[in-house]
Amino acid sequence: MNSKPDNNDSADRPMIRVQNLYKQFGEINAVNGISFQVNKGETYGLLGPNGAGKTTTMRMLSALSPLTSGSIEVGDMNVSERGREVREILGVVTQHDGHDSGLTVLQNLTLHGYLEGLSRKKSKERAIEVLTFFGLEDRQSSNVYELSGGMKRRLAISRALLTQPPVVVLDEPTTGLDPQSRNRVWEQLAVMKRAGVTVLMSTHYMEEAATLCDRLSIMDHGKILAEGAPDDLVEEHAGQEVAQVRTSSDSALSELRDRLAETSFRLIEVGAIATVTSQNGKRPDVSGIAGVRATFRPGNLEDVFISLTGRELRDE
Numbered sequence: 001m002n003s004k005p006d007n008n009d010s011a012d013r014p015m016i017r018v019q020n021l022y023k024q025f026g027e028i029n030a031v032n033g034i035s036f037q038v039n040k041g042e043t044y045g046l047l048g049p050n051g052a053g054k055t056t057t058m059r060m061l062s063a064l065s066p067l068t069s070g071s072i073e074v075g076d077m078n079v080s081e082r083g084r085e086v087r088e089i090l091g092v093v094t095q096h097d098g099h100d101s102g103l104t105v106l107q108n109l110t111l112h113g114y115l116e117g118l119s120r121k122k123s124k125e126r127a128i129e130v131l132t133f134f135g136l137e138d139r140q141s142s143n144v145y146e147l148s149g150g151m152k153r154r155l156a157i158s159r160a161l162l163t164q165p166p167v168v169v170l171d172e173p174t175t176g177l178d179p180q181s182r183n184r185v186w187e188q189l190a191v192m193k194r195a196g197v198t199v200l201m202s203t204h205y206m207e208e209a210a211t212l213c214d215r216l217s218i219m220d221h222g223k224i225l226a227e228g229a230p231d232d233l234v235e236e237h238a239g240q241e242v243a244q245v246r247t248s249s250d251s252a253l254s255e256l257r258d259r260l261a262e263t264s265f266r267l268i269e270v271g272a273i274a275t276v277t278s279q280n281g282k283r284p285d286v287s288g289i290a291g292v293r294a295t296f297r298p299g300n301l302e303d304v305f306i307s308l309t310g311r312e313l314r315d316e
């Protein structure tokens with residue numbers, strides 16, 4: 001056998017390793033001791049509400065912001081020591097697009113590719129390829145400031161993918177996009193996945209997380225509350241089926257509370273909606289209580305978040 005242990009080692013090594021990561025802004029613990037790993041070729045999500053620490057984590061990982069403590073490795077490189085080299089293998093889409101003003105869409109992309117080491121010819125070819133994919137080919141002569149918000153977002157993603165980087169970091173890639181553009185981004189992510197690209201993305205759209213991510217972390221207040229494959233998280237924390245309950249009186253509600261108190265089912269009341277989740281995979285039993293009506297639906301990542309925090313993810 002002509003085995004090469006070094007190569008095998010690097011094939012098995014996670015592409016991203018985050019260990020005991022902290023970031024403080026004054027009194028704020030924006031990232032409060034998180035650890036996770038992303039394997040090569042995996043799409044990994046950070047799902048959490050506003051202020052959870054997603055952007056702060058991704059900025060540290062992209063060597064755009066120093067770590068307070070802990071460590072991050074991308075490939076075999078420590079981000080704190082080799083930030084420049086890390087940035088060379090990353091395609092990064094930041095939450096707020098920063099485009100060079102005064103350039104056309106095509107010039108913007110071509111210049112970016114050229115600065116990243118592509119020949120002028122190759123850079124232009126790739127620019128037209130990605131613009132076509134994202135439906136921006138007929139805006140290639142527009143000035144960047146003339147684009148709509150959604151088009152700017154698509155341009156930012158086109159730019160990150162231009163040089164076909166092995167690791168892509170996408171901070172809320174589809175926020176503000178219309179459904180058609182969102183689908184294009186999802187499609188492009190699927191193409192990248194088939195090509196073996198490692199993706200770290202953040203989102204607060206649970207549907208996006210469930211569709212795209214092989215595994216994800218649910219983040220809140222700088223911490224990871226749960227980690228796993230979307231289906232496993234739902235199964236473990238919410239159940240395949242949850243009951244959405246309406247009660248006709250306070251006494252019916254308190255009877256329901258009493259009934260569930262002795263079981264592994266949980267009653268979670270958020271605003272006017274009461275949801276019954278299970279942690280053992282069984283369908284919640286809320287039958288036989290006068291004034292209680294239940295409809296059943298499949299559990300989802302929003303239920304997981306509610307079950308872990310008692311709050312909504314606000315998946316608008």
Ligand SMILES: Nc1ncnc2c1ncn2[C@@H]1O[C@H](COP(=O)(O)OP(=O)(O)OP(=O)(O)O)[C@@H](O)[C@H]1O
Pocket residue numbers: 025028029030048049050051052053054055056057095204
């Ligand atoms: N430069 C900064 N200076 C001070 N505080 C900051 C800074 N950047 C982020 N924070 C704080 O860190 C916390 C985490 O913010 P972060 O932007 O990482 O959240 P997020 O999960 O990306 O939220 P969103 O979904 O709104 O984008 C917040 O409390 C935020 O106010």
Ligand SMILES: [Mg+2]
Pocket residue numbers: 054055056095171
């Ligand atoms: Mg953010």
